[in-house]
Amino acid sequence: MRVCRLGAAARFGASAAGALLFWEQVGHEAEPGRLARFQLNGFLVDGQACFAALDESNLRYTRLDPRPIEDGCGLLQVVRFEQSKVDYSTGFDLSCAMAAALYWYEAEVDRLAAVDFDLGLAEIEHFGSYACRNINCGMSGHRSQHATANALDIAAFVLGDGRRIAIIEHWEHQSEESRSLASAHDAACGMFNTVLGPDYNVLHADHIHIDTGRIRTCR
Numbered sequence: 001m002r003v004c005r006l007g008a009a010a011r012f013g014a015s016a017a018g019a020l021l022f023w024e025q026v027g028h029e030a031e032p033g034r035l036a037r038f039q040l041n042g043f044l045v046d047g048q049a050c051f052a053a054l055d056e057s058n059l060r061y062t063r064l065d066p067r068p069i070e071d072g073c074g075l076l077q078v079v080r081f082e083q084s085k086v087d088y089s090t091g092f093d094l095s096c097a098m099a100a101a102l103y104w105y106e107a108e109v110d111r112l113a114a115v116d117f118d119l120g121l122a123e124i125e126h127f128g129s130y131a132c133r134n135i136n137c138g139m140s141g142h143r144s145q146h147a148t149a150n151a152l153d154i155a156a157f158v159l160g161d162g163r164r165i166a167i168i169e170h171w172e173h174q175s176e177e178s179r180s181l182a183s184a185h186d187a188a189c190g191m192f193n194t195v196l197g198p199d200y201n202v203l204h205a206d207h208i209h210i211d212t213g214r215i216r217t218c219r
């Protein structure tokens with residue numbers, strides 16, 4: 001039976017004042033630069049700018065009706081990922097800032113796959129985004145970023161030829177797959193505020209948690 005997966009940060013907010021100044025110069029179809037994470041943090045405080053950026057991208061999404069935060073859980077400025085550059089194992093909803101970050105991250109992993117395997121990234125398998133729960137699924141403590149659809153748990157990357165690189169199978173072993181996963185993990189740290197993989201703890205043995213919450217962690 002699958003264990004409850006860790007969430008990460010407890011609070012939702014911004015950490016980079018003025019980031020939108022950079023964002024307007026970039027555009028969402030452009031390659032993310034060194035300031036990508038800070039630009040994305042700007043979306044946490046400016047939802048309009050976030051949706052405007054998504055509208056200019058090739059992402060197809062549906063904006064969901066807000067579900068007010070109750071007991072730490074809810075959906076504000078959340079989108080349903082409909083069609084992106086790569087496929088996903090199942091449908092999911094994400095905060096706009098996370099959707100923007102993920103859209104850029106897809107392109108990053110696609111570039112890595114081209115370098116490592118001479119193949120494109122075809123699909124991302126995941127364990128879900130929204131879940132009204134605490135960090136660690138604890139009975140007490142802070143709410144996970146999953147409780148506001150501000151997180152996603154990535155389980156595997158599938159390449160253009162169908163080759164599947166799964167965290168649970170390949171992370172530990174010295175191989176080209178494990179090296180590519182390490183690269184994908186490191187790339188995530190440049191995009192998302194919190195990244196927690198198998199080296200963090202046993203609850204992350206089969207996935208990499210990513211979120212745009214307030215806590216900056218790369219493990």
Ligand SMILES: [Zn+2]
Binds near residue numbers: 006007
């Ligand atoms: Zn998670």
